[in-house]
Amino acid sequence: xxxxxxxxxxxxxxxxxxxxxxxxxxxxxxxxxxxxxxxxxxxxxxxxxxxxxxxxxxxxxxxxxxxxxxxxxxxxxxxxxxxxxxxxxxxxxxxxxxxxxxxxxxxxxxxxxxxxxxxxxxxxxxxxxxxxxxxxxxxxxxxxxxxxxxxxxxxxxxxxxxxxxxxxxxxxxxxxxxxxxxxxxxxxxxxxxxxxxxxxxxxxxxxxxxxxxxxxxxxxxxxxxxxxxxxxxxxxxxxxxxxxxxxxxxxxxxxxxxxxxxxxxxxxxxxxxxxxxxxxxxxxxxxxxxxxxxxxxxxxxxxxxxxxxxxxxxxxxxxxxxxxxxxxxxxx
Ligand code: SAM
Numbered sequence: 001x002x003x004x005x006x007x008x009x010x011x012x013x014x015x016x017x018x019x020x021x022x023x024x025x026x027x028x029x030x031x032x033x034x035x036x037x038x039x040x041x042x043x044x045x046x047x048x049x050x051x052x053x054x055x056x057x058x059x060x061x062x063x064x065x066x067x068x069x070x071x072x073x074x075x076x077x078x079x080x081x082x083x084x085x086x087x088x089x090x091x092x093x094x095x096x097x098x099x100x101x102x103x104x105x106x107x108x109x110x111x112x113x114x115x116x117x118x119x120x121x122x123x124x125x126x127x128x129x130x131x132x133x134x135x136x137x138x139x140x141x142x143x144x145x146x147x148x149x150x151x152x153x154x155x156x157x158x159x160x161x162x163x164x165x166x167x168x169x170x171x172x173x174x175x176x177x178x179x180x181x182x183x184x185x186x187x188x189x190x191x192x193x194x195x196x197x198x199x200x201x202x203x204x205x206x207x208x209x210x211x212x213x214x215x216x217x218x219x220x221x222x223x224x225x226x227x228x229x230x231x232x233x234x235x236x237x238x239x240x241x242x243x244x245x246x247x248x249x250x251x252x253x254x255x256x257x258x259x260x261x262x263x264x265x266x267x268x269x270x271x272x273x274x275x276x277x278x279x280x281x282x283x284x285x286x287x288x289x290x291x292x293x294x295x296x297x298x299x300x301x302x303x304x305x306x307x308x309x310x311x312x313x314x315x316x317x318x319x320x321x322x323x324x325x326x327x328x329x330x331x332x
Pocket of ligand 1: 024030031069070071072073098099100101120121122161163190191192193194195198199200202327
């Protein structure tokens with residue numbers, strides 16, 4: 001059995017995005033329907049043992065990067081223990097976290113000590129009332145405390161991610177860049193993606209990569225130095241901002257297909273392995289690890305699944321509901 005996961009288009013899969021809970025303490029309007037409440041019992045969710053075994057099997061197949069995401073990963077009980085279990089799996093050398101940072105003030109130091117080496121923090125506005133409205137109840141002051149705690153913990157790099165939306169926060173692109181420069185951290189603007197009903201409704205506010213870049217360029221007037229994108233950058237184009245410690249980028253999964261360099265798969269909190277963000281296909285690794293299948297048999301299942309990874313996602317700004325899953329379930 002090969003110790004690399006190579007799909008039928010020759011792409012090496014070495015990155016697992018692991019959602020550890022469907023629950024979130026925020027309810028961003030573009031991510032989750034207002035009335036959506038995850039309905040899952042404790043036994044539906046991957047246990048510590050399930051997670052550790054699945055990550056070990058992926059590591060034996062060449063995966064070296066595992067991102068902790070959700071829902072909101074910091075509200076999963078035992079998050080520090082989960083981080084420590086994953087980071088102790090031989091072969092896992094990179095364990096980033098995606099979080100809204102509401103609880104990061106409490107957890108940043110402990111997570112850093114348990115293997116979380118870097119963090120992406122979602123923040124769509126710096127204006128408290130607007131932030132509260134977008135997140136349906138969030139507190140931007142807590143998020144900023146979380147960002148400061150991440151900086152103090154030594155995690156690096158720290159990136160803030162803002163979903164850029166016409167008529168919502170497009171007037172804050174400049175101030176958010178200045179905020180990132182002041183903190184000495186990186187910033188990415190994300191195009192809205194039509195995932196789930198909430199995401200499809202947010203397509204009305206979609207800002208293209210071109211429109212976002214025009215605003216960034218105008219603000220930074222010749223201070224943008226294009227960075228050569230690494231194969232692992234995913235759907236992002238990145239720039240260094242001259243005379244700062246900050247990079248700025250645009251994650252344009254809609255305007256651009258970066259699928260030919262896709263190196264990732266996703267595992268939901270319920271243990272479904274999703275091969276592509278824009279498609280329905282999934283296999284249950286939870287059922288597999290709770291059956292009497294051997295490690296070798298489960299690894300073969302993973303290899304067979306990877307072979308079905310589609311060549312590219314099918315979404316553009318205006319689509320039918322290509323996936324019924326909410327972004328919060330998939331883990332973004
Ligand atoms: N709670 C964590 C967080 O806030 O980063 C992790 C999960 S969240 C689903 C991951 C990312 O997906 C966030 O940056 C969020 O803004 C983004 N996201 C959610 N729905 C989206 C959509 N429809 N289009 C683009 N990005 C979306």
